[in-house]
Amino acid sequence: MDANTLVVENLKVNYGNVQALKGISFSVPKGKIVSLIGANGAGKTTTLRAISGNCPSNGNVSFHGHSISNKQSYQLVGEGLIHCPEGRGIFPNLTVMENLQLGIVGRHSAKEHFQKNLQIGFELFPRLKERISQAAGTLSGGEQQMLAIARALIGEPELLLLDEPSLGLAPQVVKLIFEIVVKINKEKGVTVLLVEQNAKQALKISDYAYVLETGTISLEGKGSELLDNEDVKKIYLGEH
């Protein structure tokens, strides 16, 4: 039996009087890719932020069987739960190299593998190597996304929370990024929780997926099943 890397139970988040998450429950089995899909404002990013300790929440989240509800982000990074923020979640005022060096800032166990992981990152994203001493703010959108993912990988995640990796990118870059997510998962055994608006691509690579609709899970199933689901097709895949 697969153990669950992450179990979320009855997770609730309030922003002022607005309930952004109305008590959702789901799990991420070890070694799998699980997606949360849904429209803008459905609560996808909020879910990730609540898991990684970045917004106050109720409910229970456990990682490797231990509750992490009261832990701070930097402690979670230390345990291998690494959140790769959406879009421009890099530091534009630092160089590419400095951004990558921050990948181990909270993760002591990855320090001695820094050089090795840096090379792995360069193999995945050769373009970053060319731009190593450039300020990260001068990179293109796609390259910034690559940098964010490479930085997360340098911390040797056991669970990678990946927020909207395709946001605002050209279709070819999106394809490349998704291929790399699969590669990370298959070759490195990294468990991935992916949040995406690009439902089609996300479902294609996911073992399992949840559809989030205004703070509740409205549908769940295997990635391939949801791809064939009529409602999903109509609402999220733009097919009729």
Next chain:
Amino acid sequence: MNEFIQHTINGLALGSIYALVALGYTMVFGVLQLINFAHGDIFMVGSFIGLYFIRFAIPNAEPSIFTAIMVLIAAMVGSAIVGVIIEKFAYRPLRKAPRINILITAIGVSLLLEYGGQLVFGASPQFFPDILPRKLIDIGGDIILDSNQLTIFVMSFVLMQILSFLVFKTQFGRSMRAISHSLETANLIGINVNKVILITFIIGSALAGAAGVLYGVAYPKIDPLLGLLPGLKAFIAAVLGGIGNITGAVIGAIILGLSETYVAGYISSTYRDALAFVILIIVLLVRPGGLLGSKKIEKV
């Protein structure tokens, strides 16, 4: 020409003291978007810690480089402790509060140190003893090089080199600069934000403490309101350089120190203190981001 060189030497010494204080302003602004109005008073506290250290710990010490370094270290450690207390008890509880609250708190802490200082140290000015063997070196022409000025300049330079290494070459420095871009993202990727902010206060306060001692060396009369004007001027230097920008703070401070001595020397020393404020007004009108600053204008 000789007169010009003499003014330049004086200006550099003054500017490097401003620089040490300005660095603290700019670093704290970088991580917290807070103008730490209490920073000038930490400078004053550093000066007094130096004075009391000489009086009670090494009352019979001969002025020497060694004595000076001991006093400097004592003041830096003492000021750093004051900085930690302020951050932990005054600013940290307000981390999530609106920015105006923490700004008002900073003003409160500043008043507390100024008037608390009068209570503890007494309101009348005290003499800051010589901690360095002072020599006046005639280097040709009518130019006199005061060895104290040279020491101030060298010590500031060494401290700034250490700081520059910390900020640009270490994981702490990278984390600090990351926080200055986005505290939220920094937190997200695993930076222990509170720890980095605390270290920033430690370093900023230690530099202010060192500046307090060097100020006492240059102008050996100190009182609890000492931090007011140099504190404001260092703040202006930081704004001139682009607040939040570390190189900018040093450049701004040197420019301010030099222009103050030129104005005092060539026009009239009456205008000396006004100059800083004229510069502030011009910067805010012409280039609100400062010389090296580029970022958006911050609402305070």
